[in-house]
Amino acid sequence: MPVKELKELYEKISRAGHCTAFTGAGVSTLSGIRDFRGKNGLYNDVDAEKIFDIGYFKKDPSLYYKAASDLIYSVDEKKPSVVHIVLAELEKRGFLKAIITQNIDLLHTRAGSARVIEVHGSPKIHHCLSCTGINMPFDEAVAIVRRGEMPECPKCKRVLKPAITFFGENLPVDALMEATKEAEKSDLMLVLGTSLSVFPAAAMPQYTLRHGGEIVIVNNMSTSLDSYALFHFDDLEEVFNGIRDLIQRSAP
Ligand code: ZN
DSSP states (O other): OOHHHHHHHHHHHHHOSSEEEEEOHHHHHTTTOOOSSSTTOGGGSTTHHHHTBHHHHHHOTHHHHHHHHHHTSOTTTOOOOHHHHHHHHHHHTTSEEEEEEOOOSOHHHHHTOSOEEETTEEEEEEEOSSSTTOEEEHHHHHHHHHTTOOOBOTTTOOBOEEEEOOBTSOOOHHHHHHHHHHHHHOSEEEEESOOSOSTTGGGHHHHHHHTTOEEEEEOSSOOTTGGGOSEEESOHHHHHHHHHHHHHHHOO
């Protein structure tokens, strides 16, 4: 990768008035998490679509909890990647204002990012589909699921559901509104590891463009917005290793 372009990118990020990042599955695969929709994606497995289907979950939540035990609740095995870590560092330095993510693995938060908007929901809370006010935190659910059990509602004993958006459910309205506002405010959006094929979340970089902002795309496949991007790089790991070096060199 040309060092000159990387330097220009870092300059852009450090001078932006309101820089945000929009992240997808490609960022998670660097941490060993399977891409749910990609070429070797989980959803190619026959039963895989059922795992995140609200209809199936209501009938038999054990399908989700068995599959997700490794996918979502094995937190010790999945570490934040250089992308997660560098994005958190950019936020600490005041360069990055928010991360909008399609991912449901909590890795941005674990890397230290404070402002993370999860547009496909999140397992950070487990709630009861019958009772209001039941919010089991993630760590508590992890302990239960890793024992091979399912988290239950303390009031009605129904199995709790993670606040991940399942097929057949609507995306979280509050997160979508917040993400839209951030995208519109952005004069620079880093679009990372997403092929922009899933709507409406994929509309985020379009909101930025429509409000006069610029976008940078880093993804190993082409996207529908490539021709609108200021820069397009293929290799996330290479780009973020490069940015990490530039941050370290500019450290006081
Ligand atoms: Zn309940």
